[in-house]
Amino acid sequence: MKGKPQEISNNLVPSYIRELQVYQAGKPIDELIREKNLSKVSKLASNENPWGPSPLAIKEMTKSLWDLHRYPDMHAYKLKTKLAEIYNLKRENIALGNGSEGIMAYIARAFLNEGSEVLTSENTFIGFYIIARSIGANLKLVPQTKEYKYDIEAMAKAISPETKLIYIANPNNPTGTYITKKEFDYLMDHVSDHTLVILDEAYFEFAKPCPDYPDSMDYRYDNVITLRTFSKAYGLGGIRVGYGFGHEDLIANLNKVKLPFEPNSAAQNGAWGALEDQPHLERTIRLTLDYREECEQYLKERGFNPISSVTNFLTFQTGSEEKSNRLYQLLLDEGVIIRPLKANEMPDYVRVSIGTEEEMTHFYQAMDKILPEYKKL
Ligand SMILES: Cc1ncc(COP(=O)(O)O)c(C=O)c1O
Structure with a gap:
């Protein structure tokens, strides 16, 4: 060499x-x-x-092992249908990937270029920083409040005509704090239609009992993509399956850059089984x-x-x-x-x-x- x-x-x-x-x-x-x-x-x-995962998830994954010589259903019909039923959506509104981080990577691939302005907070999910930087995005990080919460007012001020994407982890990792309904409304009042917002709700199941937590499924913004995961509350971190909701145009574009057979068949079946076990x-x-x-x-x-x-x-x-x-x-x-x-x-x-x-x-x-x-x- x-x-x-x-x-x-x-x-x-x-x-x-x-x-x-x-x-x-x-x-x-x-x-x-x-x-x-x-x-x-x-x-x-x-x-x-x-x-760990639900026994129903394990049963479904085990069954799927006998079919491992076959490629997975690239449209994940069964899992998407179930999610669509639960959330009263169409399958076309649903994205799947290898963990929610997998979908995040596809969002970056589909919507960002080198130099794209991406706005988020300091002290938020590292995985997102890595993904945005790997595209060469221009990452603008807004300091958090002294209570280690996203500073929504400062973030709204930091939005520019160039801002292409805003990333919000709600609740946030590693601080565990969340933005309230009022803060979410305030932020969205300052976001224009040509900016995409990722609402990363990896820990949503734990935050949902809080009365002022803005469950993104109660809103319908065409420029917001919600990301959720089977890795946390559902106990399936090892099999890598995450899901996202958004306008069908956004999801259609994500699907163009997605590797066709993610999530794998055991993951699709395990996630389906997990949803059966409330x-x-x-x-x-x-x-x-x-x-x-x-x-x-x-x-x-x-x-x-x-x-x-x-x-x-x-x-x-x-x-x-x-x-x-x-x-x-x-x-x-x-x-x-x-x-x-x-x-x-x-x-x-x-x-x-x-x-x-x-x-x-x-x-x-x-x-x-x-x-x-x-x-x-
Ligand atoms: C805020 C946040 N988003 C996303 C993820 C990634 O989850 P997944 O396993 O679905 O890729 C994590 C994992 O720790 C997280 O803390």
């Missing part, structure tokens, strides 16, 4: 790709078991559903909200000040990046994986996902054990 690898990539790879940081996922359980030779690990790092979903939401309240109380009693959350995770301040890393490392030694938030530009915060009763007890016991050591810092 001629030329040094560095020179080759400098010539071939656009600068906006070279500057990208690879997405960092929560530490896998097996990795920690290998590294520390532990018998028990609680992963509270990726906002998953710790109770009691499983309700139990997940009830337990999550109960355990979140308990965890919030626990953290407050230990002198931490968690950000008020409407999701399945809590984010709390440590005071410095060093302290966040120390807490993370000490908990890893005890077999508990949480998430430091340096990559989210919140180095003095960490995030803990709500787990099962057993996992939460493990977290509390580990915290009580390591806090004296942690406080020495």
